[in-house]
Every structure is written in C-alpha cells, then in structure tokens.
Amino acid sequence: MKIIVPVKQVPEVAEVKINPETGTLIRDGVPSILNPFDEYAVEAAIQLKEAHGGEVTIITMGPPQAVDALYKALAMGGDRAIHLTDRAFAGADTWATAFTLAQQIKKMEFDMIICGKQAIDGDTAQVGPELAELLGIPQICYVRHLEMSEDGKTVIAHRETDEGYEVVKAKLPVLITATKGLNEPRLPNIMGIMKAKKKPLEVVDAAALGVNEDLIGLKGSPTAVRKVFPPEKRSGGIKIEAEDPKEAAKQLVEFLAKKGAI
Amino acid sequence: MGLIYDRDACTGCMLCIKACSFGAIERDGDKVKFDLDKCVLCGSCEAVCPADAILIERKMIDKELIAQYKDVWVFCETVDRRLRSVALELVTKGRELADKLGENLVAVLIGHEVTSLAETLIHYGADKVIVADDKIFRDYTTDAYTITLASLIAPAKPAVVLFGATNNGRDLAPRIAARLGLGLTADCTGLDIDEERQLIQTRPAFGGNIMAEIISPYTRPQMATVRPNVFKPGEPDTSRTGEIEKFDAKINPVQVRTRVLDRVSEVTEGMKSVEEADVIVSSGRGIKDPSNLDLSRRLAELLDAAVGGSRPIVDLGWLPPTQQVGQSGRTVCPRLYIALGISGAIQHLAGMSSSDIIVAINKDPEAPIFEIADFGIVGDLFEVVPALIEEIKRLKAER
Ligand SMILES: Cc1cc2nc3c(=O)[nH]c(=O)nc-3n(C[C@H](O)[C@H](O)[C@H](O)COP(=O)(O)OP(=O)(O)OC[C@H]3O[C@@H](n4cnc5c(N)ncnc54)[C@H](O)[C@@H]3O)c2cc1C
Numbered sequence A: 001m002k003i004i005v006p007v008k009q010v011p012e013v014a015e016v017k018i019n020p021e022t023g024t025l026i027r028d029g030v031p032s033i034l035n036p037f038d039e040y041a042v043e044a045a046i047q048l049k050e051a052h053g054g055e056v057t058i059i060t061m062g063p064p065q066a067v068d069a070l071y072k073a074l075a076m077g078g079d080r081a082i083h084l085t086d087r088a089f090a091g092a093d094t095w096a097t098a099f100t101l102a103q104q105i106k107k108m109e110f111d112m113i114i115c116g117k118q119a120i121d122g123d124t125a126q127v128g129p130e131l132a133e134l135l136g137i138p139q140i141c142y143v144r145h146l147e148m149s150e151d152g153k154t155v156i157a158h159r160e161t162d163e164g165y166e167v168v169k170a171k172l173p174v175l176i177t178a179t180k181g182l183n184e185p186r187l188p189n190i191m192g193i194m195k196a197k198k199k200p201l202e203v204v205d206a207a208a209l210g211v212n213e214d215l216i217g218l219k220g221s222p223t224a225v226r227k228v229f230p231p232e233k234r235s236g237g238i239k240i241e242a243e244d245p246k247e248a249a250k251q252l253v254e255f256l257a258k259k260g261a262i
Numbered sequence B: 001m002g003l004i005y006d007r008d009a010c011t012g013c014m015l016c017i018k019a020c021s022f023g024a025i026e027r028d029g030d031k032v033k034f035d036l037d038k039c040v041l042c043g044s045c046e047a048v049c050p051a052d053a054i055l056i057e058r059k060m061i062d063k064e065l066i067a068q069y070k071d072v073w074v075f076c077e078t079v080d081r082r083l084r085s086v087a088l089e090l091v092t093k094g095r096e097l098a099d100k101l102g103e104n105l106v107a108v109l110i111g112h113e114v115t116s117l118a119e120t121l122i123h124y125g126a127d128k129v130i131v132a133d134d135k136i137f138r139d140y141t142t143d144a145y146t147i148t149l150a151s152l153i154a155p156a157k158p159a160v161v162l163f164g165a166t167n168n169g170r171d172l173a174p175r176i177a178a179r180l181g182l183g184l185t186a187d188c189t190g191l192d193i194d195e196e197r198q199l200i201q202t203r204p205a206f207g208g209n210i211m212a213e214i215i216s217p218y219t220r221p222q223m224a225t226v227r228p229n230v231f232k233p234g235e236p237d238t239s240r241t242g243e244i245e246k247f248d249a250k251i252n253p254v255q256v257r258t259r260v261l262d263r264v265s266e267v268t269e270g271m272k273s274v275e276e277a278d279v280i281v282s283s284g285r286g287i288k289d290p291s292n293l294d295l296s297r298r299l300a301e302l303l304d305a306a307v308g309g310s311r312p313i314v315d316l317g318w319l320p321p322t323q324q325v326g327q328s329g330r331t332v333c334p335r336l337y338i339a340l341g342i343s344g345a346i347q348h349l350a351g352m353s354s355s356d357i358i359v360a361i362n363k364d365p366e367a368p369i370f371e372i373a374d375f376g377i378v379g380d381l382f383e384v385v386p387a388l389i390e391e392i393k394r395l396k397a398e399r
C-alpha cells in the first residue's frame, strides 16, 4: 500500500506572543514544530504500513527550514520525503497550497493520502478537502478511528461529527484527515533520528514541478490578507476571594443577573 | 513574484517596520530590509509606504466579470429534519449583508424531509429558499452535497456564499472552493461589506493571538465558513413572504463514493452540544474525580447549559470528545462560560475566549483563566459551586 502524508511545519502557537507596544507577532525564538495533527497522520500511515506493507511518503510545501518537519516524520518511520520549496510558492493560501501539492501528487502512485485535520497556525482544515477535490478522490475528514478491510481495498473510518461520530466506508483511493484520538504518535528514537538523514529526500522547485506560475504562491491565491491586527484584549474583570463561599456565590449571581446572563 | 522593494525610492521613514505584524522588516542603514521567510505578503507595509517603494505583485482584478455576480447565499445545514442553529445565525447575518449590497438573500436547504423548514428561513430573512429534499441527503456525504451545491452555485453566480463552520460545513465548503477555483476563508468571526462591495472576512489565526481581515478580490463568489454562535439569530417575522424553489439534483448513487454505515450520538440524554449551547459549564482537572462531575451537571441543568470540559477530562474518558473545549476540541462562544477548576492554558483559551461572559472558579489566584474572566472567584469549587446552586435556586424562586 502506498500512502502519502502531507505535513506542515508550524510555529508552536502557544509560544507566539504579541508585542504589547507594537501589536506585532513575536516569532523570534519561537520553536517550529511538526503540526501536531500531522503527527496523528504520520503515525496512522506507519501503522498501516506495518500491518499491510507498502511505503509511506512524506510531502511538504514550505521554506528550506521546513525540512526539519520532514526529518521528524522520517524519524518516526516514514520511508521517503519530498520537499516542495521555492520562493514562487510563498504567500500561498489554502487553494494554492492544495494545487501545488496536487501537481506533485498527480505524478505519483498512491492508495491513500492522510492529512492532519488542520494546521495550528491557520486552523483552516481546508487543504485536505481541497487536495482531495483536485485529485478527484473521495475524502473522510476528522477521522479518529481507522480500519482496513482484509483485502486492503476499503477503509472504514469513524468520522467525528458535531454530535459524536459516524461510521463511514469508502473504497481506495481516499483522502483522510486525522484528528486527536486516532492513535498515540510515537516519539522518534535515536535510531530513527539517525536513519532519517539517510532516507531519500527529493527537493522540488517550481521549475521541476512544471507549473504555471500564475497558479502558485501569492499569485495563485484567490484570497488575500488585507490587514492583520491584535485581537481585542480581554482583560480580567472582577476577582474576589471566596473566604465565605456563600457570599461569593451571592455576588456572582448578582453580577450575572445584572448582566442579564441568568 | 512577491514583494518588490525599490530601495532608491525608499525615504527611510521606517513606517513599514511599525506596520508589519510579522516582524519581517528591519532597519538596514538608512533604508530597510525584508526577511521574506517571515513575510506573509499581507501588504500592510505597501499600504503605509508614502514613497510607493514597496509593491506586492498581485493578479489583476477583472471588474466586469465581478459585477456579474449578485446576491448572498447561505447553506443551511440540517440534521435529522431540523435546522442546525447556525443556519438561522447565517440567515440573519446574510440578510444584513444582502441589505448592504441591495441584493437578495437566498437560502439553500439540503436534507431529507426538510421542505417544511423553508418557511422558517423566510421568516428569518431569506427572500428565496432553494430546497433539495431527497433521501440521498439523509446522511451528510461530501459527494452528494458537493454535487448539489456546486451545480446550483455555478450557473446562478452569487456574490457571496456562507457556510456554518460545523464539521460538515468545513468538510463541504473547501470541496466546493476547489471544484470552482474559489477563495475560502475559514471560521470567520466577523463579516462586513466595504466601499468596493467586497466581503471583508475577519478571522482569528495563530491560536487566536492575531486577527486577520481576508478578502477574495479576484474571484466570485466569495466564500466563507462562519463560526457557530458568533452571530445571534434575529427575531422571526412570520408575516414575511418569499419564494420557495425545489431543486432536483438528480444524483446517481454511484457518484457518492462514501457510505455512512452508522451515526452514533455521544451527546447523551440531557447533554447538550457545546457548540450550540447558550451557556456552558466546563470542568477541568480541578474536578478531581468523575463522580464530581455531577456537581457541574447539576449547575448546568439549572442554567439549561451544556456540560463541557478541558482536554485532560476528555482524555481521561470522563466526558466524550464532543464536549472538549479548546484548540484540539471545539471552539465555542456562548453567552456565558463557567470554568470550574480550569487553569486556562492557551490551548483551552483558544476555544472559548470569545464567549460573552466568562466566569472562573479556581483555587489558584495565579491561574491564567483569571486574566480573561469577567468574574473570578478564588476559592474551592467544592464549596463555591454548591453555594452557587443554592443562590441560583433562590433567585429563581423569587422570580
Ligand atoms: C497540541 C495541544 C492541544 C491541546 N488542546 C487542548 C484543548 O483543546 N482543550 C484543552 O482544554 N486543553 C488542550 N491542551 C492541553 C492544555 O495545554 C492544558 O494542559 C489543559 O487545558 C489543562 O487542563 P485543566 O485546566 O483542566 O488542568 P490543569 O491545568 O491541571 O488545571 C486545573 C486547575 O484546577 C484548579 N483546582 C484544583 N482543585 C480545585 C478546587 N478544589 N477548586 C477550584 N479549583 C481547583 C487548579 O488550581 C488548576 O488551576 C492541548 C495541549 C496541546 C499540547
């Protein structure tokens, strides 16, 4: 079974802070990590390979340093990696990202594509479904449990819904997006980390991809960022010590009643 | 392609450095230099540059083509013959946008045995409802819904199409965007129309650390998914009339490549979904033991609230994943959010910090949740919550 896992390198958003004076993002010193949801995707692919044989290809579109995300996925157990990198890819929105990935994946053989549910920098959850559409294959999004049929031709997935989950069946090829609960991503061990650097890694630029420059990067993006600004900062309001819980509860109820909240 | 900097034209005013939210511009002698790895090509610097020394190369806008697109459309999701609450929120907001444009609001209702809901959508503001009612739509499938909506949208040329950012809405909208080659903005918390009649889409990014205004200048329709509970539904006007049009998508079952074998609800009896609730009582690790969740359930019942939880509570299996609030769970924005024994880690805050009123009860006066709480009680939840329950009961009895 041939599985492709698109991954993204993201800043550790919990450590991204806003400079209160300038309102700008402080990204210096913020570590870059493999998108946490993509770890579930990589782990799922490796488990399928372990059970059914095959090959796991990790692919990313991103700046040169995004290679670290590829190494992490290779250290976990991916077999080979493709790095789409070129200045011309910069500024891509989800459509242009999905398009660029699709151009590469169309040249490859695959039975399954496993994405993360969403990348934690933009939280859009759009690249997966857009990629599936551009490749003309079905999708099952927000998967937290995955089974293969005996013959390896169909999948049965538990897809998270707003109320719980649904059990969805599809024939391969299919694109799946992985969410929390699908598995426990393994930590790469020393052996894995050492082997990762020796695994095949192909670097592809826009020319090698052979795409129309009007369809990639900023130019290929139908959306544009007009402005970014810090969110209205919520500040704490009333804070009381509950020396007497009854009294504290009373004050809270008065507050809520005044606000019309209860 | 990208950012072009005319160093000779630059007057060294340094305004662009201030305008850049990404720290991508630095002083370089009496001029500036750009770190293109940090730059997201947002154009903030281009807008403030008095010397026109910065140019972001973009596509051309074809104004004539864009003028052909009219009306605001909203996709109204149904589940088991009922509308999801976000559908009415979208119709209300869509009405406001359509009025600003001086155009019509069209609601697209897809489901099985849902035709009777069309009237409601008109009462909330739709001028026209297109109904695709068929048993093939009983379960949501990406293919059946994409085929239907894409075949409606393409010939009708609406200017705007909105979807609820539910799990199904976020599965469907990107599929349509890719099929029709359109821009799509995820999870909007603000929508408006500007002087150029463009849709301004505001959304949080970087875990809520920053807000971005997104436009889709080159393509139509402009599409967005909208976070549930952000816009409030208006008052229905039962005297409103509108047109109801049936649509037969003529879907061949072989075109639907996924099959839903079963649907399992984990929102057990008496447990509301956190995304649709007006009030949420959420518990964190401070609740200590699953049996203590009864305390939060009792409070929730009294307030007609949903019971939510932080990630550890869900990881421990004390609540189902549908009830987890936060970055890897659900994003909520109720009228009232009560956090019991939750510390307020950034990943939790990312999912609830836009709630109208936040109440926190926590032993630790330093807990970060207090930094955003409108009303914080530093105390033992096992003492405060029972007292709170009594107080609310008393208030209710007085009324
Ligand atoms: C990639 C990633 C994604 C994540 N996604 C989420 C997410 O979606 N949602 C989420 O919630 N977390 C998420 N987390 C986890 C998050 O970082 C925190 O670990 C988590 O939110 C902490 O939960 P908590 O507040 O319940 O527990 P704790 O941080 O342990 O806080 C418990 C609080 O209870 C208080 N307390 C204890 N006893 C009492 C008492 N008797 N009375 C009153 N107060 C008491 C304590 O003072 C403490 O502040 C994520 C983490 C990562 C790395």
Ligand SMILES: Nc1ncnc2c1ncn2[C@@H]1O[C@H](COP(=O)(O)O)[C@@H](O)[C@H]1O
Residues within 6 Å of the ligand: A005, A006, A007, A008, A035, A037, A038, A041, A059, A060, A061, A062, A094, A097, A101, A114, A115, A116, A117, A118, A119, A120, A122, A123, A124, A125, A126, A127, A128
């Ligand atoms: N630049 C990228 N390169 C490879 N895969 C990506 C990229 N961006 C997003 N993806 C994949 O798409 C998923 C959803 O990302 P997003 O739509 O950005 O939230 C991620 O979890 C990845 O699997």
